Amino acid sequence: MNDNLEEYVSQVARQAKEASRALVTTTGGRKNGWLQLSAERIRSQASTLLAENERDIAKAPEFGLTNAQVDRLRLTPERLEGIAKALEEVAQLPDPIGEIIDSNPRPNGLLVTKVRVPLGVVFFIYESRPNVTVDAAALCVKSGNAVILRGGKEAFHSNMAFYRLLSETLVECGLPEHAVQLVETTDRAAVGAFLKCHNSIDVAIPRGGKSLIERVTQEATMPVIKHFDGVCHVYIDRSADLQMARDILVNSKCHRTGVCNAAESFLVHEEIADEFLKLAGPALLEQGVEIRSDDRVRSVIPEALVATEDDYRTEYLDLKISAKVVDSIEDAIAHINEYGSHHTDVIVTSNFNSARQFTGEVDSAAVLVNASTRFNDGGEFGLGAEIGISTDKFHARGPCGLKELTSYKYVAYGDGQTR
């Protein structure tokens, strides 16, 4: 069985590599045609897809899924329509491949250009929600990459149903059949085997819990686009519009709590701390937020609990927030760079110099002035769909859309130049 697994993995990887070669020169029109046909098929094959999803739902108790997890797993006609629409939206995005990113006519007449090309083969490992199968396939193929999808066992039948649909439409549209492959075994060892295929696979992208990401980072022999914690801050500067600051803070914390770009901590300048806390404290408490803070905050919001050192490093993903009064913008920046996770941090201010200093010195993937942390998102930033959010600095940082799935090559045109 182990021999069989290795053979299976290397076959899938090899097929992906071959497909990726053909995808390099596939026109945008053909790729978009596939996205549109796939959207139509999702609508026309809704009953099959829902029936397969029902098999996963029926098995959910075996896997010990919580109600919230079962809800994320469930497909409905509305959700299928959303998935089909998402495909159509990816079709609308400009084709990144072939774009001339930069050019340099040299004094000797050589025209040097830098042309966007696909990375090659993406190995995408994810958990539960079956819509991710379709989203990831769409983004990878649109950016000219072949993709090997490894979904969670809880969603196996739903994923297989989507995979069969996408394989059929690929062939019908004249795209390489193996442009999209789903790993058909739930054997955990398969992931390890794929992570060794650095000759065929150009990048691994894990999307899921921390232990999955840690495992992939540990075992991968190819580059990984990874996403760790989102310990995001809202800093309310001395010169902030306090009503605006309250609204941004409440939105950053409460709009959705289980997401990486939700605020987990806020800092307030001591000069306006009393006034702001009197305004923001009740607003947070009203939303059911538990505040964990230093004594200076607690002197104004007696309901706040005592924060430990650990609280300031914690991603609650819940209706909880840590809070602290700082003496200066410098203190705020130092705290954020030290305790934060370099994900998303916000300053609320009316002062130009504060905005300039904060955006310059805070070392995070996204730094916002006078807006909610919740805007750090591929859609909100205008990238179109995103395959994930990177907490790395290398290759891709922040929301990863089509361009982050690409590389480039130099193409130079001459008329006989020699050195």
Added chain:
Amino acid sequence: MNDNLEEYVSQVARQAKEASRALVTTTGGRKNGWLQLSAERIRSQASTLLAENERDIAKAPEFGLTNAQVDRLRLTPERLEGIAKALEEVAQLPDPIGEIIDSNPRPNGLLVTKVRVPLGVVFFIYESRPNVTVDAAALCVKSGNAVILRGGKEAFHSNMAFYRLLSETLVECGLPEHAVQLVETTDRAAVGAFLKCHNSIDVAIPRGGKSLIERVTQEATMPVIKHFDGVCHVYIDRSADLQMARDILVNSKCHRTGVCNAAESFLVHEEIADEFLKLAGPALLEQGVEIRSDDRVRSVIPEALVATEDDYRTEYLDLKISAKVVDSIEDAIAHINEYGSHHTDVIVTSNFNSARQFTGEVDSAAVLVNASTRFNDGGEFGLGAEIGISTDKFHARGPCGLKELTSYKYVAYGDGQTR
């Protein structure tokens, strides 16, 4: 001693991280001032630098260096002037940091910008030539990065002399002293210890022989910008100008043989094979080039040796070249993608469709039409100086200049936006 080594390594790494924080907001003027002052000091301290270099030269026999290696190690007044000039050239390059790479005004009024920032800390591992110490320090600091330099033991005294000079000028110019650090031990274990410091070091760049690069790739826990083989091709298409093709081939092979962008193989379309080989064969042989080829080439150039399968995958770095007749451009492209190292490949052609097909389908860092392979170089491509050439696709591909040492962050400006 081992405890001491670990302590030393973690101190150097920590100091680099701290320095990198200050460098993020250091103005271009200050960085350029340091480059210019350092150039002046190299001129005014030439005698000290040459004396320290002399100590390395005296020790060279102990390390069993070849004459060519001793020559690369040696500093002369002319070479010092070249090093000083190189610093002044880096000062002339535009500052990459703070550049707005992209922007996206969103419908809700949020202005999203993508701003170039430094990667952070570079760990640069290299061999013999002491000028690399200065070049690497210049490129890293200009791009806002702190750098930890690990040179070869053969150049220890020369490197230390440059390092002392650069440390002094950093302090004089108000830059962080630890922006440039040289590893002061030649203990091999130090490299391994640094490669574990992924919390402080953002990228490792090895420059040297294959075994060094393999070791760094193996042991690094942070991203690596690496450079493997350059098995570069010249393909002479059916419609090539044959005189131009001969000149490009001879230049690609013979201009310098020991470099990664020298041609190691050529392919010629069967329709013009006889005519071209009659022209190119004598030209190559006259330069002392040993040709290893298939029978079709040998039928025209009887001096050619028989090529083995291995020859077509070999980076000779010498006056040797493999050769083959191909039946079509498709065969040429398939051969290059299969046997080459995705480094630099050239087509000589007068046909538009051939140029389009070759540049589109050959999967190499640089693909050139009607120009020598030798142009794949940071200087020749107009990037300014280069810290290396990447054979990866992730983050950086081909020549790596200042921009390849950078990342970006999203900075968004609002007036109270919430979701």
